[in-house]
Every structure is written in structure tokens, then in C-alpha cells.
Amino acid sequence: MLVTLIRRYSKPYLPQIVAVLIFQLASTIATLYLPSLNAKIIDEGVSRGDTDFIWRTGAMMLAVALGQVLTAIAAVYFGARTAMAIGRDLRRSVYRQVSSFSAQDVNRFGAPTLITRGTNDVQQVQMLVLMGLNFMVSTPIMCVGGIIMALREDLSLSWLVWVSVPILVAVVGYLVVRLMPLFRSMQTKIDAINGVLREQIIGIRVVRAFVREPYEAKRFGDANQDLTAVSVKIGNLFVLMFPAIGMILHLSTAAVLWFGGQRVDSGDMQVGSLTAFLQYLLQILMAVMMGTFMAMMIPRASVCADRIGEVLDVEPSIHNPVSPVVPAEKKGRVEFRDVTFKYPGAEAPVLSNISFTAEPGKTLAIIGSTGAGKTTLVSLLPRLYDVASGSVLLDGVPVTELDASEITSRVSAVPQKPYLFSGTIEHNLRFGKPEATDEELWEALETAQARGFVEEKSSGLDRRIAQGGTNVSGGQRQRLSIARALVTKPNVYLFDDSFSALDVATDARLRKALKAKTRDATVIIVAQRVSTIADADEILVLDNGRIVDRGTHDELLETSPTYQEIVESQLSVEEVA
Ligand SMILES: Nc1ncnc2c1ncn2[C@@H]1O[C@H](COP(=O)(O)OP(=O)(O)OP(=O)(O)O)[C@@H](O)[C@H]1O
Known part of the structure; x- marks a missing residue:
């Protein structure tokens, strides 16, 4: 449903999406080019004392960096606008569909879940589209391009890439798998709390009249506690995730400096190449991390898309006739x-x-x-x-x-x-x-x-x-x-x-x-x-x-x-x- 929904709703924005992808591509290529320019300045400019070369390459680096910043801003700007427009269209469709529902159709779902589906669920799909537009092109290119560029700098250090990337994927992947069911249950808990809140607000007079505040407060407290418990579990996994990722990044940096330093010492590698290799490895790891984060959003957005689809797929039980009859008289019999x-x-x-x-x-x-x-x-x-x-x-x-x-x-x-x-x-x-x-x-x-x-x-x-x-x-x-x-x-x-x-x-x-x-x-x-x-x-x-x-x-x-x-x-x- 997620793919169908995104495909259907992104169709009107195809030109904007293509523009975003082109900007992303340009920005990623520029990002990948910068470390090698930096390496050149160190190895060919600084070590030989060639000030002219440093100025020329430095100016080029500045231009590439400027290009990278501008294309990144354009990509994020148009990406956000497109994602928001897709979200708006989806919300409008849910609203129109619900407006066409008969009392019977509304009863089938219940008002609280229809409200959650038209707001929170759409928001989750919209967030995924936004992340997708920001990282869809950059992540794979950064990974593949980063590996190629790193190997160009030094082939014998390549094992560091083959070791650190799978470790990062394994750690983040493990956490994502643990997070998925929690995100799924979070959506149901939000539904439940919306239902309790709505009922209590609408029925506030009855609650007061029957002095049911303590009972109702407990009912809300339980629903709130349920939601909090799931959120805390999610938070705990995130608390683990960031230090784990940080640790992998720091260990990788230390390994590159340790093994690369030895190669520089023995004259097999230049300092500039070592700096570039380190930057590429970090870029690859960052891209893998962002890709995994995006993957993490997919299950939640997928649950939400299914719930939105259920609403959009309902054939309203009462609809206008295809060829309506106009009565001959208007008396009201x-x-x-x-x-x-x-x-x-x-x-x-x-x-x-x-x-x-x-x-x-x-x-x-x-x-x-x-x-x-x-x-x-x-x-x-x-x-x-x-x-x-x-x-x-x-x-x-x-x-x-x-x-x-x-x-x-x-x-x-x-x-x-x-x-x-x-x-x-x-x-x-x-x-x-x-x-x-x-x-x-x-x-x-x-x-x-x-x-x-x-x-x-x-x-x-x-x-x-x-x-x-x-x-x-x-x-x-x-x-x-x-x-x-x-x-x-x-x-x-x-x-x-x-x-x-x-x-x-x-x-x-x-x-x-x-x-x-x-x-x-x-x-x-x-x-x-x-x-x-x-x-x-x-x-x-x-x-x-x-x-x-x-x-x-x-x-x-x-x-x-x-x-x-x-x-x-x-x-x-x-x-x-
Ligand atoms: N949405 C619904 N789904 C299922 N059953 C319903 C629904 N609405 C009403 N009923 C049932 O249909 C029956 C008739 O309800 P209705 O509201 O038409 O009665 P009524 O004569 O208007 O009652 P009152 O005078 O109390 O308003 C009742 O048994 C009621 O429980």
C-alpha cells in the first residue's frame, strides 16, 4: 500500500521530484570530490611548498564547496515543498473520502481512528517521503562513490571499509528490527488515547454529574501509561543507538589513523591520501547510517499507509445515483x-x-x-x-x-x-x-x-x-x-x-x-x-x-x-x- 500510495500521490509532482534528485546528485558528487581536492592540497601543495598550487586548488575547493551547499539547499527546499504537498493532497483525499461516508461507514471505523488516520498517519507517510527525497539518491551514491574514491586513495586499507560497514549495518539493523514492532504498537496506542480523550471531553458533563473523574482519570492514565511505556522502550533503543554508532565511528577513525599512520611512516602512503581515506570512510558510514534510519521509518509509514488505504478503499455505502431522476414536482410528499x-x-x-x-x-x-x-x-x-x-x-x-x-x-x-x-x-x-x-x-x-x-x-x-x-x-x-x-x-x-x-x-x-x-x-x-x-x-x-x-x-x-x-x-x- 505504501508504494502504491506514494506512487499515486507523487505523480503530479514528477518534475519537482526529478529536480530534487538532480540537485541531490550534484550535491553528493561535490561532497565526494572535496576530500580528494583536500588530499591534493596536502600532498602536492603543502609538502612541496607550491603556494600557487595551494591557491588554485583552494579556490577550486571553495567553488565546489559553494556548489555543494547551494545544491544541497535547493534539494532540501524543493524536497520539503514536494513532501508537504504530497502530505496535503493525501490529507485532502482522506477528508473528502470521510465526508462522503454515510453514518454507517463512520460507525464502522469510529471517529477517533478516522481523525488519527487523517492527521498522524498522513504525517508519517509525509515524513518518509521527505526522508526519501533527501537521501534516496545521496545514500547509494555516497556509499558506492565513497568506496571507489577511498580505494583510489589507498587499496591496502580497503579492509577497513569491509569490516566497519558490516559492523555498523549489523548494529543499526539489530536495533531497527527491535524498533519495528514498537513503532507498530505506538500507532495503536495513539488511536487508543485519542479515543479516550475524545470520549471524555465530549462526555465531560456526564463524567462530572456522576462524579466519575477518578475512574476516567485512571482510564486516561492507563492509556497514557501504555503510550509512555512504548515511547520509553523506543527511547531506550535510541539511547543505545547513538553511542553505538559513535563508538563505531571513533573506532574506525582510530583504526584508519593507526594502520594508515604506519603506511605513511613506511612511505607507502601520503598524509593527504590518509586524510582523504578517513573522510571517505566517515562519509560511507554516515550514508549507511542515514540509509538505515530511512529504512527504520518504512515499517511505521507502511502501517500508516495501510490504515489510510483502508479508509480510501471503502466504497461509501451510500452514493449518488449515476443518472439521478429529477422529480416532476416539488411538493414534499x-x-x-x-x-x-x-x-x-x-x-x-x-x-x-x-x-x-x-x-x-x-x-x-x-x-x-x-x-x-x-x-x-x-x-x-x-x-x-x-x-x-x-x-x-x-x-x-x-x-x-x-x-x-x-x-x-x-x-x-x-x-x-x-x-x-x-x-x-x-x-x-x-x-x-x-x-x-x-x-x-x-x-x-x-x-x-x-x-x-x-x-x-x-x-x-x-x-x-x-x-x-x-x-x-x-x-x-x-x-x-x-x-x-x-x-x-x-x-x-x-x-x-x-x-x-x-x-x-x-x-x-x-x-x-x-x-x-x-x-x-x-x-x-x-x-x-x-x-x-x-x-x-x-x-x-x-x-x-x-x-x-x-x-x-x-x-x-x-x-x-x-x-x-x-x-x-x-x-x-x-x-x-
Ligand atoms: N447505529 C446503530 N447501530 C446499531 N443499532 C442501533 C444504532 N442506532 C440505533 N440502534 C438500535 O436501533 C433501535 C432503534 O433505535 P432508535 O434510535 O431508532 O430508537 P428511538 O425510537 O428513536 O429511541 P429514542 O426514543 O430513545 O430516541 C434500538 O434498539 C437501538 O439500540
């Missing part, structure tokens, strides 16, 4: 025909044989015990999930044959757990209709009984909303999200238990105002409170995923034992109160 639905992995269906029609200008209510399937039912219209059998029709066309934009232009849903985005009230209200005028926003707020609390603060529509809407009350959040739906003026309104946080009087006022504004629209209300739906044109009583009774409030009071039970339970509560 909703029809469920013998709909059955089952959550993936669940044994039994959550909804069975659901059939009903909701007409424009009418209010259809759905009531039923908790877990009866009400939220699931209303999720099928905006295609958060697709039915297992039967069909859901909007203006006479199955929703599976409609373009997503056709559905969103007709249907506005107020979910059971309303979500507000960070920004201002105005920004939230314009979410579904950016071009809405201020008058339209105030009108929607008025209908949703939210005008009062928005006007109360001098900031009005500019009042800041925190992520998720956590800085307004539950009832205010519900009313703002009702107003957000009203601004779009859809043909179908879906209210999923959207009045539950309102007091009975506000609930009644809101429904009265709503009635006037939604005269031509289809209104589907899911509610727990009988008073909220008593005046609906039709009420469906849902029990265990089936419609057990239907009719108006008065009819159901006569005929439906389940409805009577719900009414009685609520009356007694009110009476007790």
Missing part, C-alpha cells in the same frame, strides 16, 4: 412503502414493513417507546442509511434515485441531538442557506421562539457559539437548530424529538407559530410528549419497529391500547406534579 431496515451486524431488523404517506400541508407524528425505531425511521428519508427492502419515496421518486442535492433542497431535519458549529449564531443559521437575509433569520428565530434570548445580548446574531453549541442551554440549542431548519424553507420538515427540552408553554407557542409558517410543507414530528402531537393530522404508534396503530389523537384514544398507555403514563406524571 413523503411515502414509505413496506420498508424494512436492519443495522449492519444486527440480527433482527429495527424497522419492519413500515408503510405510510405524509402529505404536504399535513402534520404526521410518530410516537413510541424508547428504542422503538423512531430516529432510525426518520434517518431513512435524508439517506443517512438505506433501506434493506421496500422503498422511501420523495415526491414520487425513490430517494436512492435522487441526487443528494435534490433531497437536501427539499428536506430539512432537526436531529434529536442538535449540533451547532463554532462561529456565530448568524453563521449557524445561514448553514443551509448562505444567501438568507437578516430579516429571514429574525423571522426564523421568532417562529422558533428564540428571538428573545438572541436579542437579550447586545451581540445579537454575532453572539459566539462554541463547538457543538455547548455555551447555550439545551433548549436554546434546540430552538436555534429549529430556526436553522426554518431558514432553508424546505418542503419537508423532520423534527426528531426536537421540542423535548422546551417547557410545555414554549412548546405550545412554538408549534402554533410553526403551523402558520409550514402551511404548505410536510411536517413529520417524532415526539415523546403526547401534548406535542395531539393536534397532528395523523399519528403513527411505533412499537418494536412496527406501526401498531395509526389515526388522530381522538381515534387512538378510542382504539389503541399502546397509545392509551402512553397517554395515561404522562397524565399521571402531570397529576403527580
